[in-house]
Amino acid sequence: MRHKLLLSLSILASAICGGQTFGQQCTQANCEEPSMWHYIYYRNTRWPEPFRAQDTMAVLQMFEAQRNNGWKLQNTIGQAMFDARTCQLTDAGEAHIRWILTQAPLDRRSVFVFQADDQATTAKRVEAVQLVISKMIPVGQLPPVYLTDRDAPTSPGSYQTTLQRALSNSIPSPRLTSQGSSGSSGSGSGSSSP
Numbered sequence: 001m002r003h004k005l006l007l008s009l010s011i012l013a014s015a016i017c018g019g020q021t022f023g024q025q026c027t028q029a030n031c032e033e034p035s036m037w038h039y040i041y042y043r044n045t046r047w048p049e050p051f052r053a054q055d056t057m058a059v060l061q062m063f064e065a066q067r068n069n070g071w072k073l074q075n076t077i078g079q080a081m082f083d084a085r086t087c088q089l090t091d092a093g094e095a096h097i098r099w100i101l102t103q104a105p106l107d108r109r110s111v112f113v114f115q116a117d118d119q120a121t122t123a124k125r126v127e128a129v130q131l132v133i134s135k136m137i138p139v140g141q142l143p144p145v146y147l148t149d150r151d152a153p154t155s156p157g158s159y160q161t162t163l164q165r166a167l168s169n170s171i172p173s174p175r176l177t178s179q180g181s182s183g184s185s186g187s188g189s190g191s192s193s194p
Contacts, residue, residue, distance in 0.1 A: 075100050076112040077129055078152035087116075087124035089132055092157060097132050101143065112148040122147065
């Protein structure tokens with residue numbers, strides 16, 4: 001009984017003292033909301049610390065978006081990798097899928113198929129890609145196949161062969177200049193007369 005009385009008195013005393021302390025603080029204008037001036041002052045004196053994390057995240061998100069777009073283009077099976085009549089993959093298309101399945105990082109092994117002008121051709125392209133993937137990976141989980149509206153920046157092999165041959169044919173044959181037309185022969189005395 002005596003302990004209960006002491007406990008209740010101590011709780012009452014702490015409440016009264018705490019209330020007086022709080023009242024004293026409020027009379028000294030410490031319990032007011034900070035003014036806009038305080039907010040602006042502390043924001044300016046601590047600049048750029050509060051904004052570094054936001055700036056860093058903005059830059060990192062931009063680089064991440066660029067990285068994702070680059071891998072998407074790298075893993076795109078474009079229009080040049082399909083036969084125009086049969087919608088089957090060419091040898092280059094199969095080689096590109098093999099590279100994606102074996103050489104690309106594990107988290108980037110997704111195949112993107114460039115959409116055709118109509119749904120039927122697009123469906124044939126996706127089916128051809130899935131068939132080649134299932135031949136290369138007969139057992140286990142297959143990588144996802146997505147549609148994309150951006151074609152990979154490639155060109156047909158026949159065009160590249162023609163371009164390379166034209167470049168090789170346009171290189172002039174090597175020529176040696178005669179010694180008389182080369183300017184100074186380098187056998188001078190090194191002194192010049194004024």
